[in-house]
Amino acid sequence: MTKQQTYSAPGRVCLYGEHQDYLKLTVVPAAINLKTKITVEKNNTREIRVNSVELGKNHSFKITKNLSLAKNEFDYIRAVLMVLFQENIIEEISGFNLNITSQIPFGSGLSSSAAILVAWLTALNDQLNLRLNKTEIADLCFIAENKILGINCGIMDQYSSSLGGIFSLDCDGPPYKIQQFTTELNGLVIGDSCIRRSANEPLTLLKSQITTGIEKIKQQGNFELRTLASNTLTEFRDFITEDEYRKLLGVITIRNITKRSITELSKNEEQDFEYLGSLLTKQQTMLRDYLGVSIPELDNLIDVSLKAGALGAKLTGAGLGGCIIALAPGKEEEVASAINSAGGKAIICKIDFDGAKKED
Numbered sequence: 001m002t003k004q005q006t007y008s009a010p011g012r013v014c015l016y017g018e019h020q021d022y023l024k025l026t027v028v029p030a031a032i033n034l035k036t037k038i039t040v041e042k043n044n045t046r047e048i049r050v051n052s053v054e055l056g057k058n059h060s061f062k063i064t065k066n067l068s069l070a071k072n073e074f075d076y077i078r079a080v081l082m083v084l085f086q087e088n089i090i091e092e093i094s095g096f097n098l099n100i101t102s103q104i105p106f107g108s109g110l111s112s113s114a115a116i117l118v119a120w121l122t123a124l125n126d127q128l129n130l131r132l133n134k135t136e137i138a139d140l141c142f143i144a145e146n147k148i149l150g151i152n153c154g155i156m157d158q159y160s161s162s163l164g165g166i167f168s169l170d171c172d173g174p175p176y177k178i179q180q181f182t183t184e185l186n187g188l189v190i191g192d193s194c195i196r197r198s199a200n201e202p203l204t205l206l207k208s209q210i211t212t213g214i215e216k217i218k219q220q221g222n223f224e225l226r227t228l229a230s231n232t233l234t235e236f237r238d239f240i241t242e243d244e245y246r247k248l249l250g251v252i253t254i255r256n257i258t259k260r261s262i263t264e265l266s267k268n269e270e271q272d273f274e275y276l277g278s279l280l281t282k283q284q285t286m287l288r289d290y291l292g293v294s295i296p297e298l299d300n301l302i303d304v305s306l307k308a309g310a311l312g313a314k315l316t317g318a319g320l321g322g323c324i325i326a327l328a329p330g331k332e333e334e335v336a337s338a339i340n341s342a343g344g345k346a347i348i349c350k351i352d353f354d355g356a357k358k359e360d
């Protein structure tokens with residue numbers, strides 16, 4: 001009898017810096033106590049045999065060096081092995097039986113896909129004694145999601161799920177600069193609109209509009225998205241389309257809001273939660289009015305949360321569906337019941353400080 005072992009990786013909310021990671025700017029994600037768990041057991045074959053409890057489906061495939069995607073929900077499992085082969089981290093491995101369970105709703109902006117990738121690589125890392133550290137695991141999972149699965153994401157989700165906690169991550173790397181924060185940030189309430197979408201759609205569209213816009217501005221002088229001031233952007237308004245202008249202004253404003261949040265979160269004394277909340281809501285205005293990635297259902301959940309006493313709220317993830325995150329210390333129950341009455345599904349959550357790990 002071979003031994004079964006369970007590994008887990010958390011989902012995340014993005015507090016500050018939405019749509020900044022793939023532009024190499026800075027983000028502040030928070031890992032949350034909703035997890036994906038993978039129980040693995042070596043089998044005596046050369047096959048991976050997966051069972052997904054939530055999908056109610058099974059899938060098996062042979063492990064070979066020229067493994068490819070099957071264009072189904074189990075491609076996350078394949079993609080991790082493909083990266084390990086491509087990077088020459090594994091040569092030949094034995095087969096495994098996998099049982100996957102997840103508390104993270106799929107396609108909801110809570111990083112369910114990164115959690116599967118990271119939990120699986122954490123399992124392989126331990127089972128095959130690969131000696132990868134948590135940032136190496138995040139980097140490899142990013143390659144799996146971005147290069148192999150073809151999602152236009154940045155590195156935020158994989159880092160958050162692997163490392164856990166709340167930190168700022170400067171995505172202009174590698175190496176990436178990380179600053180961990182110690183606050184427990186009590187009072188986080190998720191509101192799921194239950195509208196599912198593929199993150200790739202808003203990501204692909206925004207990325208292309210913003211990069212085209214900034215390239216046109218760069219032709220006018222030595223400007224970078226990291227430092228471009230909104231006044232300077234306005235001066236060059238005639239060189240870009242109205243759409244590019246709005247997207248760039250949204251990104252620059254969110255960049256500045258994120259910087260302010262980091263200054264507050266870095267304080268050793270108690271943080272000003274009202275201020276942190278107001279920065280969430282300011283960011284939402286940009287996501288809604290300038291980046292155009294909110295939808296009325298999310299706006300409504302944000303509205304009712306604020307009315308029920310939240311200090312601030314915003315959508316989380318790529319947008320156009322999925323979840324909102326509200327900061328409501330001491331008002332968690334009120335905000336949760338307002339979200340539920342408005343047709344959403346509320347989850348009062350806590351920060352997960354462990355990140356991906358082997359379960360006891």
Ligand code: GLA
Nearest residue numbers: 018019153154155156317318
């Ligand atoms: C998705 C991506 C992330 C990030 C967000 C938007 O969740 O996976 O990398 O780009 O959208 O902030």
